[in-house]
Amino acid sequence: MSTRTRILEVAAGLVAESPDGDVSTRAVCEAAQVGAPALYRHFKDKEGLLSAVVDYGFDKYLATKRRRSPGADPVEDLRNGWDSHVDFALQNPNLYRLMNSPAMRTPPAAALESHQILTRDLERAAAQGKLRLAPELAAQIVMSANVGVALMLVSRPSTFTDKSMSRRVRDAVHAAVFTPDVTGPRTASDDSGSGADDVQLPSTAARLSALLRQSPDSALSAAETALMTEWLDRLSNTPPNR
Template sequence: MTTRERILEVAADLVDRSPDGDVSTRAVCEAAQVGAPALYRHFGDKEGLLSAVVDHGFDKYLATKREYAPGADPIEDLRNGWDTHVDFALRHPNLYRLMNSPAMRRPPEAALESHRILTRDLKRAAAVGKLRLAPELAAQMVMSANVGVALMLVSRPATYTDTTMSRRVRDAVHAAVFTPDVFAPGETAAAREETEDFRIPATAARLNTLLHDSPGPSLTAAEGALMSEWLDRLSNTEG
């Protein structure tokens, strides 16, 4: 194990066992049996160390997503993605709070990769006409709600005791970004009418995703950019 790896392992363990999730560089140096210059040489400063700790811990969670072959149903994948995100937060509360702390001036790479994976799966939903709005906006909505629920569960467990809360919020947010037929496939007239209301935004989101994935030679770069802007505007129209 290299010096950097030893410092990282020790820091991660101290963060996990800390009452408030904070650690001092002195404590890390003492536990890793290294001098302060070695720590600063590898990580720059305390924020650099903590950012590396977050990436180190969250990387284990992302490893399962990187190796995971997308299923046939992107909606089910997105439901599972929400649930595994919350489960990770509950199993590693200090790490999760640290990852989302306002004190972190630069977002850890692991958090950015998680957002990219979410956007990828939402694009899959858009490609089959199941998304009401542009995948990028949908990703912001879903991630904001997912992180908010997870933070409340790990920060205020005495208040947030209802075990169904996360699922209820998940379904409410998904209802706002997916087309109605995802939840009520082809039954009542009311549901069919609501589906019609979102046909244009859903079609625009789907077409925009398909054009990004397989750009045709019939449009110039400028025309493609303008088409994408128009489709974004249509897909993000509030119903």
């Protein structure tokens, strides 16, 4: 085992056992039986070490997503993705809080990869005409809600005790980003007076944009493709009744 791996494994264990999820570089060095210069040579500073710990731990979770073959229904993949995200947070509360800590000035690579996987699934949904927003905006909405739910569950377990809460929030968020035929009928009050066109136009624009990105032999030039994509994304992301 390399010195770097030993330091990472020791630091990950100390983070998991810590009451507040924080560790000192001195404690890591003592437990790993290395000097401070070795730690700083591999990780530069404490933030670099903690960022590497997050990537090291979260890599196990992402490994299952990397191996997963896309299902026929991207919406079902997205539902399962939400649930597995929350399950990982509950099983690794200190690691998860660390990953989403404001003190981490540089987002861990694992967080960026997780967001990219989510966006790809949403792009597949858009290509099937199931998304009412551009995939990039939908990914921001879904990820922020998913992370928010997970953080509340691990940070305030005595307050957030309803086991169905995560599923309820998931379904409400999905109703906002997917077309009504995917999530079920919505009432007039749910749509705030919007008509079918308020859903059909953004959904069609999102689908065309996704298909345009996937087309390797577009008849458009690079500049025309960029302009068309900008227009389609603007149409798909425009709020109803505006």
